[in-house]
Amino acid sequence: MTGIVDQTGTDGGADPGPRPESQPPVLVCSELVKSFGERGAVDRLSFEVRAGEAYGLLGPNGAGKTTTLRMVCGILPSDHGTATIDGRAVSGRDGARARASLGYVPQGLALFPTLRLDENLRFWAKLAGVPRGQRRARVAEALALVGLEDRARDRVEQCSGGMQRRLNLAVALLHRPRLLVLDEPTVGVDPQSRASLLDRLAQLRDGGAAVLYTSHYMDEVARLCDRVGILDHGRLLEEGDPHELPARYGCEDLEAVFLQLTGRELRD
Amino acid sequence: MTDWPSTAAATAGLELRRWAREPIAVLSTLVLPLIMAALISVALGGDLGDYHTTFAVVDEDRGVAAGQFTERVLGDPQVREVVRARPVPTVDEAIALLDEGDVGAAVVLPEGLTARLAAGTAPSRPSQAISVLPNPDDPVAGDLAAVLVDQFEVRARAVALVQGQAGATPAPAWPLEVTVGSPGGTALDAATHYGPALGLFSVMVTMGFAAARLVGDRQRGVVERLAASPASPAAVVMGRALAAVALGGLSLATLAVVMGALFGAWWGPALPVLVVTVALVLALGGVAAVLAAVARTPEQAQSLSLSVAFLFALASGSFAPPGTALRPPFAWVAPTTHALDAFARLSTEHAGVGAVAPQVAALCLFGLAGLALTAAITRRLA
Numbered sequence: 001m002t003g004i005v006d007q008t009g010t011d012g013g014a015d016p017g018p019r020p021e022s023q024p025p026v027l028v029c030s031e032l033v034k035s036f037g038e039r040g041a042v043d044r045l046s047f048e049v050r051a052g053e054a055y056g057l058l059g060p061n062g063a064g065k066t067t068t069l070r071m072v073c074g075i076l077p078s079d080h081g082t083a084t085i086d087g088r089a090v091s092g093r094d095g096a097r098a099r100a101s102l103g104y105v106p107q108g109l110a111l112f113p114t115l116r117l118d119e120n121l122r123f124w125a126k127l128a129g130v131p132r133g134q135r136r137a138r139v140a141e142a143l144a145l146v147g148l149e150d151r152a153r154d155r156v157e158q159c160s161g162g163m164q165r166r167l168n169l170a171v172a173l174l175h176r177p178r179l180l181v182l183d184e185p186t187v188g189v190d191p192q193s194r195a196s197l198l199d200r201l202a203q204l205r206d207g208g209a210a211v212l213y214t215s216h217y218m219d220e221v222a223r224l225c226d227r228v229g230i231l232d233h234g235r236l237l238e239e240g241d242p243h244e245l246p247a248r249y250g251c252e253d254l255e256a257v258f259l260q261l262t263g264r265e266l267r268d
Numbered sequence: 269m270t271d272w273p274s275t276a277a278a279t280a281g282l283e284l285r286r287w288a289r290e291p292i293a294v295l296s297t298l299v300l301p302l303i304m305a306a307l308i309s310v311a312l313g314g315d316l317g318d319y320h321t322t323f324a325v326v327d328e329d330r331g332v333a334a335g336q337f338t339e340r341v342l343g344d345p346q347v348r349e350v351v352r353a354r355p356v357p358t359v360d361e362a363i364a365l366l367d368e369g370d371v372g373a374a375v376v377l378p379e380g381l382t383a384r385l386a387a388g389t390a391p392s393r394p395s396q397a398i399s400v401l402p403n404p405d406d407p408v409a410g411d412l413a414a415v416l417v418d419q420f421e422v423r424a425r426a427v428a429l430v431q432g433q434a435g436a437t438p439a440p441a442w443p444l445e446v447t448v449g450s451p452g453g454t455a456l457d458a459a460t461h462y463g464p465a466l467g468l469f470s471v472m473v474t475m476g477f478a479a480a481r482l483v484g485d486r487q488r489g490v491v492e493r494l495a496a497s498p499a500s501p502a503a504v505v506m507g508r509a510l511a512a513v514a515l516g517g518l519s520l521a522t523l524a525v526v527m528g529a530l531f532g533a534w535w536g537p538a539l540p541v542l543v544v545t546v547a548l549v550l551a552l553g554g555v556a557a558v559l560a561a562v563a564r565t566p567e568q569a570q571s572l573s574l575s576v577a578f579l580f581a582l583a584s585g586s587f588a589p590p591g592t593a594l595r596p597p598f599a600w601v602a603p604t605t606h607a608l609d610a611f612a613r614l615s616t617e618h619a620g621v622g623a624v625a626p627q628v629a630a631l632c633l634f635g636l637a638g639l640a641l642t643a644a645i646t647r648r649l650a
Contacts, residue, residue, distance in 0.1 A: 073496035096498040104496035108489030112282070114289035126278040127499040155289075171493070181496075 023051035026101075026179050026210035027072065031081035034067050034234075041067040043234040044081070049179065054201065054211035056225035056242065058218070058258055060267040064234040065214045066107070069183050072212065073104050085179055100129055103172030105182040109164050110171070113157040117148060117167055120156060121174060128175035142170040146200060162193025169197060179210045186220060198224055218255040228254070232262045272503045279507025280514070286481060287515060293477040297519045301470035302526050321372030321409040322352045324362040331382030333424065337375070337398075341420050351412065359401075366401060372409025374401040375417060385421075388428035397421075460534060463527035464611035465586035468604040469577050470523070471516040471549060475556035476573025478512050480566035487565070509553060516549035517542075536614025540621045544610045547631035551603035554638020561645040580604040603634040 025048040034042040042064045049055040059065045070076035072083045074090035083090050088098035111120050121139040130138050143149045146166035148159075156164060165185060172180060182201070186194045198220055205211050205224070215221050221228055222242040229239045238245065238261055242254050251257045287293050323342065327334040342353040354371060356362045362374035376399045384396055391397040398417045402410025485491050494504055524541070527533040535541050556573060563569035581587060583596060584605035599605045610627035613619050621628070 070492070073492075075492055075495040096500070099496060100498040102496060104493055106489030106492045106496075108487065108492075110489035110493040112286060112490070114286055115282075119285065123278060123282050124493075124497075127275060127494070127497045127504075129498055 021050065023053070023208075025050050027083070027085055027212060028087075029068070029072060029081070029083045032068065032071055032078050032083060033080035034064075034071060034076065034078055041234050042071070042078075045231070045234065045236055046081075047229050047236065047239065049210045049212050051178070051210050052205060052208050053227065054205045054213055054225040056221040056228040057212065057214045057231060058221060058228055059214075059231035060262050062267055063231045063262070065231060066183060067234075068231070069104075069181055069212070069214065073102060073181055074099050100175070101178040103175070103177035103180045105169055105172045105180070105185050107183040107185075107187060109156075109168050111156050111164060111167060114155060116153055116155055117143065117159070118152040120167065121171060124171045125174045130175050138174050138176075142173050145173060146170045147196065162189050162196075165189050165193055166197060166200075169200065173204070177209070179212065180204060181212045183214050184216065185213075186215060186217065194220065218253065218258060222254050230258060230261050237261045272500055275499045275503035276507040276510060279504050280510040281507075283478070283481070283508055283511030284514065287477070287511070290477065293474070296477065297470060297474045297515055298522050300473075301466045301519065301523055304466045304469075306527075306530065319350055319408065320352070321350065321406060321412070322354050322370070323409070323413055324356040324365050324371040324374040325353050326356050326359050326362050326374060326376045328359075328379045329377045329381040330379075333382040333385050334377045336424070337377060337420055341416055347416065351409075351416075362401060366403045369403065369405060372403050372406040373413040375399075375413055376401065385424040386428050388425045390425070460527075460615045461612070463523050463531075463533045464520070464535060465581070465584075465608060467520040467523045468548065468552075468584070468607055469581045469586060470519045472552050472555075472573060472577035472580060472604070474515050474519055475512060475549075475552045476559070476570050476577065478508070478515070478553075479556040479560035479563065479573055480569040482508070482560045483563050483569045484566040512553050512556075513546060513549045516552065517545055520545050520548075534615055535611060537618060537620065540614050540619065540624055541611070543621050543628055544607060544614065544624055544631070547628045547635070548603065548607040550635035551607070551631040551638070554635035554642070555603065556638075557642040558638050558645065561642045584608045603631055606630040606634075 027049040029048070030046050032042050032045040034040075045064070045068060047055065057065050057068065067076065071078045072090065074083075074095050077091050085098040085101050088094045088101075090098045090102070112123070115123075118139055121142055122135055125135045125138055139152075140149065143152055146169055148163060148166055148170065151159060151163065156167065159167065165188075169182075169185060172182075180201070186197055189197065201211060201213070201224055205226075211224070213221065213225060225242055227240060228242045228245070230237045238257070240248065245251075245257045246253050249257045249260055251260060287297070325334070325338060325342070338353050338355075341347065342351055354365075356365065356374070359374075359376055362371070362376070365371045366374055378396055378398065380396065381398065384391065398421060400410060400413045400417055402413070482491075495501065524533070524535050528535075555576060559572045559576065560569055563572055580602040581604065583599045583602040584607075585599070586604060586608065606627040610624040610631075613623055613627075617623065
């Protein structure tokens with residue numbers, strides 16, 4: 001693996017480095033509140049993600065996960081509270097600086113289908129502020145990281161869904177961000193591509209990146225994340241190590257804990 | 269951190285590249301308007317410079333009026349470039365010539381015409397009216413003959429009435445004039461009219477493609493990803509606007525060059541034409557932005573744009589023959605109306621920017637109103 005997450009000061013190599021709990025927090029969310037009209041979406045939500053840590057945000061549909069991620073990325077302003085990356089607020093005057101340390105992978109395939117893979121990456125590299133002299137190397141690096149180096153000249157629309165998901169991730173890695181935010185990045189992906197994506201994310205985490213991850217797949221969250229937060233109705237119901245939580249609740253696995261906390265009724 | 273000009277340039281470059289990769293968008297922007305403009309120009313007599321026809325003139329009146337019609341109307345230098353008069357003794361003979369395709373139309377000047385026109389009266393029976401017999405194979409000739417006859421009839425009666433009021437005996441030589449062009453300028457020929465008219469349509473379709481791309485980007489999360497990047501949102505918007513202006517300008521410029529080369533169309537002095545073009549693209553860009561804001565899918569954005577393009581074209585008279593006033597009373601709500609008026613002034617009067625300032629201002633207002641409305645809709649939907 002190449003040292004793509006170098007904003008951490010590490011090279012992302014085989015050595016996982018110090019444990020996350022000894023690292024400073026990269027993302028700090030403090031008392032975040034967001035309402036849409038009368039409907040409260042996020043209610044006084046606070047959590048941190050440290051360098052070299054993957055944090056899983058779990059919740060049923062409508063729990064407030066995507067709204068939280070949007071506030072974390074500065075896409076949506078919060079009604080109250082703050083989200084900071086390395087001490088800088090993501091919205092407001094310092095927002096652009098904070099977002100320069102952020103790599104965001106939205107749920108959709110945020111790509112340009114008629115353009116080639118390398119053209120997509122070059123555009124996003126420019127927007128992320130990668131210096132002109134480094135762009136070619138960074139594009140090649142990102143493609144190699146997700147195993148698409150041989151497809152650089154193909155158009156996105158010619159690639160399979162799994163390849164497009166990997167490219168979607170590659171876009172977020174171009175500027176070697178301190179914080180990676182991923183909104184259900186494995187939806188509709190075959191098991192091989194899913195395993196590959198999770199391996200890459202684990203490598204990035206071990207290389208020192210902070211990872212904020214949402215998914216409905218409990219197994220992949222348990223596999224990737226050092227900590228999880230279970231969210232419902234905009235509130236954080238529980239937070240902890242995904243391997244310790246089942247024992248704490250006397251449950252068989254993380255999914256059982258999730259259902260115990262959020263209930264079994266169907267959500268829209 | 270990214271700088272503002274570099275972000276705008278990168279976004280504009282990306283949009284142009286995406287356009288170039290969509291064959292249908294390229295066809296709609298460049299090729300389709302050319303085909304449409306050429307077809308309509310040719311069908312409706314776009315290239316009058318090469319069009320010639322012969323009118324059979326049947327003089328049953330044997331008075332002064334027939335001579336006036338032949339000498340003053342058909343003898344007008346501009347009319348003579350297109351029409352040749354062929355005196356024919358009887359209506360039957362004229363019909364025979366029409367059947368054989370030897371003449372494009374026949375004009376029958378009925379008995380008593382001189383006396384009726386001298387009295388300044390309208391025909392009370394069909395047999396008193398000057399009649400035009402068209403050749404179905406040459407509809408342009410029939411239309412042209414009808415227009416010339418109408419002008420002659422109206423002007424001759426008007427002159428007779430004025431002279432009658434002044435107490436003078438109707439003079440045998442009425443001061444008849446048939447003005448084909450605009451006073452002080454050149455005529456707005458079909459090619460010069462249909463070039464911009466179809467260009468406006470094409471610009472709107474081009475904007476529709478841009479709107480569809482924007483809606484697709486929103487659906488896929490590209491807009492979210494842009495918002496999460498350190499790039500300035502204003503620079504991204506500016507980049508997209510620059511690309512739209514470039515594509516709209518390219519579409520109009522291609523039409524201007526090709527229509528000029530093939531049909532002799534001249535849109536007017538370069539600078540004012542450029543100013544009107546930019547203002548027009550801004551106006552249609554504003555409209556397209558509104559459509560992009562309300563559309564839920566790229567397909568919706570495209571079909572909405574196409575519908576609006578047709579409405580604007582109909583309202584502004586883009587498809588109507590030049591010089592005809594077939595606009596509905598609400599034509600002013602279409603930005604293309606103002607653009608078409610501006611282009612018409614520029615091509616016929618050789619006017620400068622000042623002469624089309626009201627139209628340019630109206631187009632800019634459309635653009636600003638569109639952007640304001642888009643911002644309001646976007647805020648409401650967010």
